[in-house]
Amino acid sequence: MPAATFDKPVNSTKLIWYFIIGWTVLNIIQATTLELQGDEAYYWMYSRYLDWGYFDHPPMVALFIRIGDMLMHNELGLRLFTVLLSSASIYLLWLTLKSYAVDALAFILVVSGVFIFHIYGFTTTPDAPLFFFTVLFYYLYQKYLQTDKWGLAVLLGITIACLLYSKYNGILVVGFTLLANLKLLKRPSFWGIVVVAIVLFVPHIIWQANHNYPSINYHLYERSSDKYDIVNTFSYMPGQLLMAGPLIGWFLFYKAFTVKIKDAFIRCLLVNCVATLLFFFTSSYKGEVQPQWTFILFAPLVMLTLIRFKQSGGWPKWLLPLAIVNVSIIIIVRIIIIAGFGFARTYGHLKSYYGFKQWTHIVKQKAGDNFVVMTDGFQNPSKYNFYTNSLKCFAYDNRYYRATQYDIWPMEDSLQGKRVFYLSPVPLNGFTNDSIKNEAGKWYYNWVDNVRTYQKVSIETAPLKLTTMPGGKTAFDLKITNPYPHPISFADSGYTHPVILEYCFFKGDVLTAVVEAKSTYKKITLQTGESTHFNFPVTSPLEKGDFNLIFSLRTEPFFGSKNSRVIKLTVK
Known part of the structure; x- marks a missing residue:
């Protein structure tokens, strides 16, 4: 039997606002107390060199970080816009679903149970602005379907450009939306959307051309594997179910895919959800698909699930206790990570949240104001730069690694002929190889005189x-x-x-x-x-x-x- 629903609009609105306030507070606490993850520090480096593009991604994340960092240079400042956009995205989802009269309690249980929403409620990567502009796109597109106005067309064009400036995955949202409704091609205003979006995106295209299309080469060529690994395919769906919710993810996909298509907007949501899932499933044949790459499908997934609840007369009573346990597990995990208990400091990517403030202090004491050079990727050099609020650490991208934005920035020029403090993950023959060790890891350090490098050649x-x-x-x-x-x-x-x-x-x-x-x-x-x-x-x-x-x-x-x-x- 379906569970009872909230029928009073006032009560529903208050309940949603209480939820959003609680959601925002939790994200602020986590954004304030947790050290930066390596990618976040890398994107902070983006914000030090504002440009129309970067090696790995478009520039939206850099702009948002720059504004927050100008207000306060700490973890919360870097993550401020992500926290705000996460709450704004949830509110836009609610506004978009209002025309379907979905249940407020069901909305809260479903949204709060989606694991990936918690991860990117405070973590600042290009996925955060991508998700916000995805939700904003659906909100505006729903209105555009109802009323063909040039004002809405201009707003949609701007939003699409922002989608593409956030992450290249945004093109899937646009493409699958058009696929779901080819009649749009007959609207003169649709072509206005296209013109506005392209004109606004031209600066990034020019940047790519001027830099020999590094993003295209990396994402479409160097990142692809020549050999098929069955693990990538078989781990794909479990990863998606986990991101949708440890206990309720399977149910969300089931309900979403059984929705009855009663209008063009529902068809748009369903096509985007299914097509995105299949697109990245196919991509697993060319290499690993990271769970967050499909972030754009979770907005339509949530909306389709809630619309289906309404179509079927409500949500099953057994979902309430299961959803409560589901969100409780997620919140307990978040508390463990905030406090740094147990496995949090030693497990996988989580351990990169701890110990780098102290590590930076140790390195800074030894290096002084000299340049620091590291060879084990772009993340740790970026953390050093963030926690010293400087541009003194350079990532030497060696032949064992891939190219990064450090190959484009003018940092290497400043090292030539200088004495630098060199940190290496392995000892070097012919050098003293003293070491630095704390919970963040162990590095061997040496002084190198009269540096000579040709990384950009x-x-x-x-x-x-x-x-x-x-x-x-x-x-x-x-x-x-x-x-x-x-x-x-x-x-x-x-x-x-x-x-x-x-x-x-x-x-x-x-x-x-x-x-x-x-x-x-x-x-x-x-x-x-x-x-x-x-x-x-x-x-x-x-x-x-x-x-x-x-x-x-x-x-x-x-x-x-x-x-x-x-x-x-x-x-x-």
Whole structure:
């Protein structure tokens, strides 16, 4: 039998506002007390260099962080807009569902039980603004279906541009909405939406073109796996059910997918929900699909579930105790994370929330005002920069790692010829290798004099896919470009550390071969923006299989940077 529902609008409105206030307070507490997660610190670095685009993502998250950080430089300041947008998103969901007269208590039980809403109620990544503008899009689109007005069309165009400026996943919301209602093509105002959105998004397209489309290359090429891993596919749906709610997720999907399509808006929600789920399921054949990538489907999932409750006369009575237990589990987990109890400090990604304030203090005491260089990714350098409120830590993206925004920012230029404090996850031969250790981890540190690096130097070559025989020789015509605002030289005279041009073979994550080029490359000198060609013969591995080939410039004591794109090489 269906449970009782709230019929009085006043009571419903008050109940929703009480819920939103409680939701906001909980998120403020967590945003204030918890240290930054690595990605959040990285996006804070975005906000230090405001631009129309970045290597990994569009710029909306950087703008929101910049505003909050200007108000207060602490964890809450960085997360302030995420907390506010989370509450605003919930209210917009309620306003959108008002025309379907959904039950307020059911709304609270469902929304509070969706696990991913809790995660991104305070965590500041591009997913936070993406979700807000997704909900705003549905709110405006519902009105646009009811009334074809140019004012609504302009607002929708602006919202779509904001969607795309938040995260590229936003294009799925737009595409699937159009797929659900092709009659929109007949509306003159629809084309106004298209024009407004494109015009507003042009600056980002220009940024991508000026930087050789790094985001497209990374997301569509380098991030894809050449081999199918069945674990990615079989872990996909359990991950989605968990994000929908540990105990009620399965029920939400069931109710949403059994909704009766009675108008164009419900059809839009259903198409978006199903198509997004299938799109990322298909993507699992090309690599891991992280659970938050589907964040955009949870707005239609919640709305479809609540609409279905109304269509069927209410929600089952057994859902109330199950939903209460479901949200209780989530809140208990959040309290454990806030307090840092037990598994929170040692489990997976959670442990990255703890110990980095102290770690920063230790490093700062030893490094003073000197530059700090790290080689184990972009997250820890970004944390150091946030907690010192500086730009003194540089992420050296070595050949074992991927390129990041640190390869674009002008930070590397400031290191040249300086004495730097170098932190490495492994000890370095020929150095003192003192170590720093606390609950955040262990790093070996050394002082490096007269630093010389070439992380930004671009090495272009073709093809990017190649099949050869074991031991086969291939002549690569390398186009080497100097992107720095100063001349560079590969000669070693006058430098403490020689530069070495090498090609490297990787099999998976394992470096299998490194070969230096003939010494003629030492004659290369390039002015700002100048390019030259260099012929580099490459000998294929004797072992058959699939390899990744890169060209790299290395200077001691660093591991060598990834200066070229990855070349997929198959030895048959």
